[in-house]
Amino acid sequence: MHSGDVAKHIDIPMDPHSHERIGHKHIACIRLGTTTHVISVTSPEIAREFLKKHDMVFASRPLTGVTRLISHDYKTIIFAPWGEQWKKMRRVLVSNVFNRSTVAWLLRKRNEEADNLVRFVYNHSSAKSGGVVNVRSAAQQYIENGEHNVLDENNK
Numbered sequence: 001m002h003s004g005d006v007a008k009h010i011d012i013p014m015d016p017h018s019h020e021r022i023g024h025k026h027i028a029c030i031r032l033g034t035t036t037h038v039i040s041v042t043s044p045e046i047a048r049e050f051l052k053k054h055d056m057v058f059a060s061r062p063l064t065g066v067t068r069l070i071s072h073d074y075k076t077i078i079f080a081p082w083g084e085q086w087k088k089m090r091r092v093l094v095s096n097v098f099n100r101s102t103v104a105w106l107l108r109k110r111n112e113e114a115d116n117l118v119r120f121v122y123n124h125s126s127a128k129s130g131g132v133v134n135v136r137s138a139a140q141q142y143i144e145n146g147e148h149n150v151l152d153e154n155n156k
Contacts, residue, residue, distance in 0.1 A: 056082065109149055117142040 041047040051058065059082035061067065063074075071079035077089040096102070120138055125131045 059086075106150070110146060113142055113146045113149065116145065 041050060061079060061081075063081055067079040068074060074080045074085075077086065077093060080086045080089060117138060120141070121133050121135075124133045124138075
């Protein structure tokens with residue numbers, strides 16, 4: 001859905017000026033180019049009300065051939081269109097992945113791996129190599145070790 005479609009759907013006047021206040025001091029319509037519009041809301045209360053009322057308009061991402069391909073026919077929550085399948089996937093994620101115990105467990109794992117990274121950088125910076133540390137390599141190792149530890153723990 002394009003920004004113009006969103007504006008038509010939620011009845012926001014799209015003024016041709018680059019920055020026009022719309023009826024309230026906390027809302028502004030900003031035009032970028034010929035078709036892109038940004039609705040700027042500076043009040044948290046208005047933003048909350050707006051998003052609650054128009055949640056369906058913003059819930060889905062554009063359905064394209066690329067998103068269909070990389071999401072294996074929209075079977076991942078990141079690119080799935082909003083609907084029953086998306087709601088089911090969200091429930092599973094909230095109850096099984098983003099619950100308190102899993103988040104706490106993952107935090108411990110990340111902290112362990114961060115400690116290992118700091119130890120690695122410290123040891124290599126004071127080693128014979130003259131204190132030179134390849135940060136890209138260290139970061140890649142940190143990420144790979146973290147992923148490996150999580151996956152290895154889940155397969156036990």
